[in-house]
Amino acid sequence: MAGLSRVTVRKGIQQLIDEGIVVRRQGSGTFVAPRIEARGARLTSFSDDARSRGDVASVVWIYKSYAQPTDEEAAALDVAADARVARLGRVRLSDGDPLAIEHAVVPAEFMPDLDHLQDSLYAALDAHGFRPVGGTQRVRASLATATEAGILSIEQHSEVLRIERRTRLANGRIVEFTRSVYRGDRYEFVTELNEG
Template identity: 55%
Template sequence: MALENFRTDPGAADPLYVQLAAKLRSLIAGGDIDVGGALPSERLLSEQTGTSRVTIRKAIEQLVEEGLLTRRHGSGTYVAAPIKPPAGRLTGFTADARGRGVNASSVWIVKTTSSPASDEAEILQLGRSDAVARLGRVRLADDEPLAIEHAVVPMRMLPPLGEIGDSLYAALDRTHSRPERGIQKLRAAKATPIEAGLLSIPQDSSVLRIERTSFLADGTPVELTRSAYRGDRYEFVHDLTVEPAL
């Protein structure tokens, strides 16, 4: 890493850790530190830059908050790769994470049954007396919190709540109710204080709010899921084509 010649300017307006964070940010943007690559230890960075380990730690914390770096417990600090879910494919969080070679897990917020709210009943084509499962959880990849999901699913399409694990779609598979198509809406927003705490991001950080409705092949609605994904970690990419000129 090209930090041996780095020198902070004690007379500059920016604190030393901000100067060091700017240098690290520049190295990441320039490809001098590979995406997914590990940073040297705090001790080595301190020796290379001539700054204290407190300065190193504060610079790294700033870049972690920006989403450029990610910490792995017991392993170290790495350059974060933007997550690009496959465009045009209906996949769950668990399958997407496994496809990227990482371990998916969940921290449950709520797992219960109730009647649907009026908007949920309309979207899922249910009566107000029909039972739905409410499945709220924080989704993690390699123990890093990335999203908060709140799914509403008709109970008739699910196994008993106690048998639902990390993958909702795997549970739907068991009752032959796995969806085959879906409609997804995305918009940018600010994280609420509760969302920021659950996702371990600063307050007012950007999140992507995603509303997904999925259907069986015959058009029967299966799920209504509203999620907040970390805006610093996700990129949604779509191929575009040009329509023939008229």
């Protein structure tokens, strides 16, 4: 073992686990944590992305309810201050690993039935004829709060990516305003560049 003691090796492996470089799976062993490369120029859902990698997407719901929008949400969705919106909070998992926390707001007319909303918001919107076709997304680096770190199973102040997304229908109506926190140790957003 290259002259290292078992204690030193165990401490090194634990530090790699703490940094998110490797993951330990009960009964299976310790593995290098795969980095997820998300294409920044394509509008896709978390569930579709996970399935395309061969992973199983799942969700833990924090809340699903109807409410009036805040002033910021009303402006982002371009709806009246007294409009009804669906407010959705969830933890997104891939193969059982928590990778993101998402808080979405959707005009209620596009999400008339919260009881049948499963793991994919876009699948539910599509089922009602309101799947988004485009939008804008902003990504910035940040540090995880204590609550976010606990939910995502990472250390407090670990790097995270904060993503704000607004999507629209073919007619230009805004269908979704979402703020997400993604694990920075697992996600990279990649955009193709062309000479313009």
